[in-house]
Amino acid sequence: MVRIPGSRRTPVALGLAALLLSGCASFSKDGGLDAVSALTQARTGQAVPLSGAEAGPDLAALLGEPLSADGAVRVALMNNRGLKAALAELGASEADLVQAGRMRNPGLSFSRSHGNGETEIGRGVTFDLIGLLTLPTRSGIERGRFEQAKLAAAAQAVQLAADTRRAYFHAVAARQAVVYMEQAAGAAQAGAELAARMQRAGNWSRLDQARQQVFYADAMTQLARATHGATAARERLTRLLGLWGGQTAFTLPERLPDLPKAADAIANIEALAMERRLDVQMSKHETAASARALGLTRATGVVNVLDAGYANKSVTGKARENGYAIALELPLFDWGGARTAKAQALYMQAVHRTADTAVRARSEVREAYSAYRSSYDVARHHRDEVVPLRKKISDEVLLRYNGMLASVFELLSDAREQIGSVNTAIDTQRDFWIAHTDLESAINGNGGASAKEQQ
Incomplete structure (x- = not known):
């Protein structure tokens, strides 16, 4: 490191300017959530609720009646914990933006030496000059990354809305299939019982009665599979909605929307x-x-370390000396x-x-x-x-x-x-x-x- 003495006015002004610029960096009120909500609403028709908003009353109202596809998306956006975790990443990105707009803390130095009956005391304060000169550029880079983080959060919200809609249509279709299979199984059971009575009365052959019985058995197998499929589809939707406990008793419509x-x-x-x-x-x-x-x-x-600041030195029996110091990195090994x-x-x-x-x-x-x-x-x-x-x-x-x-x-x-x-x-x-x-x-x-x- 090389230190060069000089006058004192320029470093003092530099330090004041650094403090002024650093004070401009601060956190926003919404943490970027307003932009994410606007991007999501423009693409899904549903906004992302603001951080800290009470979802209880709205959630209860939505779950109190059969869910529509739009209602399911709204529930997911307000209640899905995975989305809330993704939105929390905005805070980290904004923190990087604020940090990029702040100067590195000044450095303080103090030295004391004694010899030949004299005591020499040196004092100094230095500021990161390179950091000050590149502050606008670094802030611009992090501002772009913060905008990118907003887009990423909005993309996750839009993806959640799409996944919720897919799960919703799967769940409603599965429920509709179960209702039909229950009717088919009921009719097959009635046919099997009638066939058994007719066979005992001698009006049907054993072959015809066996065919009816097999049809009934196949219908019951399809019903069991359809029932499990409906349960699995409903649980996938429940996970996306972020529901648990009594909330899982939500109702779905009986059939899919018309074409x-x-x-x-x-x-x-x-x-x-x-x-x-x-x-x-x-x-x-x-x-x-x-x-x-x-x-x-x-x-x-070539030069990415350049510090400048105020220096003061006092020696026993002599007037105090004032000046400035500059420290820079010599590009000898790494250009x-x-x-x-x-x-x-x-x-x-x-x-x-x-x-x-x-x-x-x-x-x-x-x-x-x-x-x-x-x-x-x-x-x-x-x-x-x-x-x-x-x-x-x-x-x-x-x-x-x-x-x-x-x-x-x-x-x-x-x-x-x-x-x-x-x-x-x-x-x-x-x-x-x-x-x-x-x-x-x-x-x-x-x-x-x-x-x-x-x-």
Whole structure:
């Protein structure tokens, strides 16, 4: 380290300026949550509740009636603990921003030496001059990272909303399937009991009675599987909603929402995704932050330690001496080339990652829109064509059976096909609403599927 003596006015003014600039850095009132809530509401229609807001009354009101898809999203955003933990990360990012806007604490030095009957006392205070000169740049870098943290928090909220909608439609469809399977199992049981009585009376053969009994056994097996599927789907939804205890007794509607009259035709869907997708915006912020960090590294590549301050020395029997001291790091062994190369590599990594994110986003939104349109066409086809035809066939088979023109085997075979047809119709309707959710996520969030589905 090299110390150079000099006058005293410049270091004093420098110290005052450093104190003034450091005092400007402070925490915001909302901790960035207002921006996260606005971003989430613009993409899901639901805002993220403010930190510390009381969710009890609103939560009880929502759970007091059958949940809609929007109601489930609202419950998840206000009650999911995983999201609350993610939002807490905003505080750490804002702390980094505030810290970047503050100067390093000044250094104090004191020395005392004695010899030849004299005592020499040295006093000094130093400030980080490089830190002062680079404070605006460092603050800008952290401000960009704070904006990126807001986008990341909003992305998690949007992802939670999409996952909740998917789980909601799965749970409602599973419940609807259970209700139908209970009816089918009841009818199969009644048929099995009737077949047993008719066989004992000699009106049915053992083969026909056995076929009816097998049909009943198959119906009970399907009912058991459907019941467990409904329980599992409901529990997945419960976890996303963050509910426990008595809250888990919430009710779901009896059936899925009806299909819309027509599928949405979205123009310029790729451009819309580039504008609204949060992962694309995060990648852009990361690239900008890396560019600023690269500029800072190049600016301080040779000299990144420079302290300046006030110095005072007194010697026994002599007048007190005042001046200033400057301490800098001599670039003898490290000229900053490695730091610059690393910053350059990180910047190029961010550039390529941004380009990759944009390519994937464009592909995902095209795929999601194709799935949306095809699932709508399939669901409408089952609703308008397959189910009515299946019912017409069943009515005709029953008439033929009553007229002794069809065997019991034909009747049972038709019943099995009818069960499969209704279950398929429920599945196609569920798949449409999930595809609709995936499309919204592909346009507004991080993609058309949850993180677990992508792995």
